[in-house]
Amino acid sequence: MSEKVLNVGLVGYKFMGKAHSNAYRKVNMFFNPGMQIVMKALCGRDANWVGEAAQKFGWEGIETSWEKLVSRDDINMVDITAPSNYHKEIGIAAAENGKHVFCEKPLALNLKDAREMLAAVQKNNVRHQIGFNYRFVPAVCLAKKMIDSGKLGKIFHMRALYLQDWIIDPEFPLVWRLDKTVAGSGSLGDLGAHCVDAARYLVGDFDKVIGLNKTFVKERPLAERMTGISGKASKDAPRGEVRVDDATLFLAEFKNGALGSFEATRFAAGHKNAMSFEINGEKGSIKFEFERMNELQYYSADDEEGLCGFRTIQATEGVHPYVEAWWPAGHVLGYEHTFVHEIYEFVKSIATDTPTSPDFNDGVKCSQVLEAVDLSIAERQWVTVDTL
Ligand code: SOE
Numbered sequence: 389m390s391e392k393v394l395n396v397g398l399v400g401y402k403f404m405g406k407a408h409s410n411a412y413r414k415v416n417m418f419f420n421p422g423m424q425i426v427m428k429a430l431c432g433r434d435a436n437w438v439g440e441a442a443q444k445f446g447w448e449g450i451e452t453s454w455e456k457l458v459s460r461d462d463i464n465m466v467d468i469t470a471p472s473n474y475h476k477e478i479g480i481a482a483a484e485n486g487k488h489v490f491c492e493k494p495l496a497l498n499l500k501d502a503r504e505m506l507a508a509v510q511k512n513n514v515r516h517q518i519g520f521n522y523r524f525v526p527a528v529c530l531a532k533k534m535i536d537s538g539k540l541g542k543i544f545h546m547r548a549l550y551l552q553d554w555i556i557d558p559e560f561p562l563v564w565r566l567d568k569t570v571a572g573s574g575s576l577g578d579l580g581a582h583c584v585d586a587a588r589y590l591v592g593d594f595d596k597v598i599g600l601n602k603t604f605v606k607e608r609p610l611a612e613r614m615t616g617i618s619g620k621a622s623k624d625a626p627r628g629e630v631r632v633d634d635a636t637l638f639l640a641e642f643k644n645g646a647l648g649s650f651e652a653t654r655f656a657a658g659h660k661n662a663m664s665f666e667i668n669g670e671k672g673s674i675k676f677e678f679e680r681m682n683e684l685q686y687y688s689a690d691d692e693e694g695l696c697g698f699r700t701i702q703a704t705e706g707v708h709p710y711v712e713a714w715w716p717a718g719h720v721l722g723y724e725h726t727f728v729h730e731i732y733e734f735v736k737s738i739a740t741d742t743p744t745s746p747d748f749n750d751g752v753k754c755s756q757v758l759e760a761v762d763l764s765i766a767e768r769q770w771v772t773v774d775t776l
Pocket of ligand 1: 579
C-alpha cells in the first residue's frame with residue numbers, strides 16, 4: 389500500500405457512532421482522499437456493548453477509556469460522537485496529544501467551552517472539523533453554488549425549520565438529549581444548530597437575533613439507561629425536571645441585511661426529521677426539504693412570462709458535488725451519504741494539510757448564535773451576536 393495511513397479512534401457507538409463508522413468503511417471505497425483509513429479503535433464505557441458494536445461496524449479493537457484512546461501512539465485522528473458534555477474534555481485532550489479532531493455538533497455545551505476547543509486545536513496545529521452533515525447533501529451544495537454565482541441575486545429572506553415529534557408523549561423518558569447537564573440545550577442546540585449552520589453557509593453571518601422558547605413537558609420519567617433518542621423508563625421510575633427547550637423559534641437579521649426566521653421543535657406531530665429551508669432573492673428562490681434530500685426547488689424570475697414557477701432539480705447527476713463517486717443519475721442518495729462526504733473532506737484535509745470547513749471556527753460561530761438566541765429569550769430583547 390503506497391498511500392499514507394490514517395489510524396482513527398472513534399468515541400461513541402450509538403446513532404452517530406454508527407453513522408460515522410459506516411462512513412469510515414465507505415470513504416476509500418468510493419472516494420480518493422489521499423489516505424487509507426484504518427478503523428483502529430472504537431471507544432465506549434461498557435466493554436461488552438462496545439465490543440459488540442466494534443465487531444459489527446468493523447473496528448480493529450476497542451478502548452473503554454477515552455483518556456487511553458487519545459494518548460495512543462498508533463492513533464492519528466480522534467472522532468467524538470459521545471454526548472455533548474464530553475466534547476470539550478476529549479477534544480482538548482486529543483488536540484494536546486497531537487491528534488486531528490472531528491467532533492459532532494454542537495461543538496460544546498456553551499460558547500466559552502467551544503472557544504476553548506478552538507484554541508486547543510489551533511495551538512496544537514491539528515486539523516479539525518465539526519459534524520454539520522447537512523452541508524454535504526448534494527442539493528444543499530447546489531444551493532450554495534447557485535447563491536454564490538448570483539443566481540438568486542441579493543438575498544432577502546431565509547426561512548428555516550427543523551421539525552421532529554419524538555418526545556410529544558409526556559411519558560417518553562428523560563434521555564440524555566433532554567438532560568441539560570449532558571446536552572447543554574434542547575431543540576435549539578440539537579436541531580436549531582443545523583439551521584444556523586445552513587444559514588451561515590448559504591446566506592452569511594448573523595448580525596442580531598431575538599427568540600422565544602418553551603418546555604411543554606416539564607417533568608419526565610428517568611431513562612433506564614443512558615441513551616440519546618430512544619429510551620425506556622420503568623413504570624414507576626423516578627421523575628426528573630426537564631431543563632432544556634422543547635421548541636425554540638427566533639428571528640434574525642444577517643450582516644448583509646437579509647432577514648431570517650427559524651423554528652426548531654421536537655413537538656411537531658407528524659414530522660420525523662423535517663429539516664427544510666427556503667431562500668428568497670431578487671432574481672429567484674430555492675427550497676429544500678431534507679426528507680426529499682435529492683431535490684432542490686428553484687424559481688427563476690427570469691423564466692418566460694406565463695411559464696414561471698418552481699421547478700424540481702434532481703441533484704443526482706455527476707455534475708453535482710460528490711454524486712459522481714456514487715451511482716448513475718437518479719439512483720438516489722440518503723442520510724448516511726452525508727457522513728461519508730464529510731469524513732471524506734476531513735481525511736482529504738489531513739492528507740493535504742489544508743483547512744476544511746465546517747471546522748471548529750464554524751462551531752464557535754454557531755454556538756455564538758445559539759447563545760445569543762438564549763440571551764435574547766432571557767432578556768426579552770434583540771441581541772447582537774458579535775457582542776458575545
Ligand atoms: C436527534 O434529534 C437528531 O439525531 C440530531 O441530533 C441530528 O443532528 C439530526 O441530524 C437528526 O436528529
